[in-house]
Amino acid sequence: MSERTLVLVKPDGVRRGVVGEVISRIERKGLTLVALELRTLARETAEAHYEEHSSKPFFGDLVEFITGGPLVAMVVEGPRAIEAFRALAGATDPVSATPGTIRGDFALEIGENIVHGSDSTYSADREIKLFFPELG
Ligand code: CMP
Numbered sequence: 001m002s003e004r005t006l007v008l009v010k011p012d013g014v015r016r017g018v019v020g021e022v023i024s025r026i027e028r029k030g031l032t033l034v035a036l037e038l039r040t041l042a043r044e045t046a047e048a049h050y051e052e053h054s055s056k057p058f059f060g061d062l063v064e065f066i067t068g069g070p071l072v073a074m075v076v077e078g079p080r081a082i083e084a085f086r087a088l089a090g091a092t093d094p095v096s097a098t099p100g101t102i103r104g105d106f107a108l109e110i111g112e113n114i115v116h117g118s119d120s121t122y123s124a125d126r127e128i129k130l131f132f133p134e135l136g
Helices: 011-016 019-029 043-049 059-066 081-089 102-106 121-131
Strands: 002-009 032-039 071-079 115-117
Touching: 002 019, 002 081, 002 121, 011 019, 011 059, 011 071, 019 032, 019 071, 019 081, 019 102, 043 059, 043 121, 071 081, 071 121, 081 102, 081 115
Parallel strands: none
Antiparallel strands: 002 071, 002 115, 032 071
16 A cells, blocks of 8 residues: 655755755655655744654754755655655664764764655655645
8 A cells, every 4th residue: 555755955065066866866766756845944844844853952953953055845655655765764863873874884873864755654754744734
């Protein structure tokens, strides 16, 4: 059964010029792009997106970082798309991420880890509605 996930190429990924590389890996895996947009997030959207981290000590830095430049937001679809993209992305901490994964290949710092992918069906629904309300 097909499912959808929200993928972000964060501002560090856009600055580093790896948007095409990330899209290419998603497509090579067999996943499908359903929506895609370059945009700079408003603070309110960033705070809503990361609301589960609002009590964490790094929340302020996270919101500053994610609103600090354009990012690419996508909705990606396919069988077990949530887990499939998280496998492509690798571990949250890029130093622990396996080489061959996006974070394992392109990042070194946990706060600048190139991509975000929804971590559950609940998060995916919530995040897709936040970024692409027209998709319902
Ligand atoms: P992401 O998958 O976008 O979801 C939450 C983000 O918080 C995570 O990726 C990291 O980039 C960031 N994050 C998690 N832990 C830390 C930390 N200890 N310091 C700074 N940022 C963090």
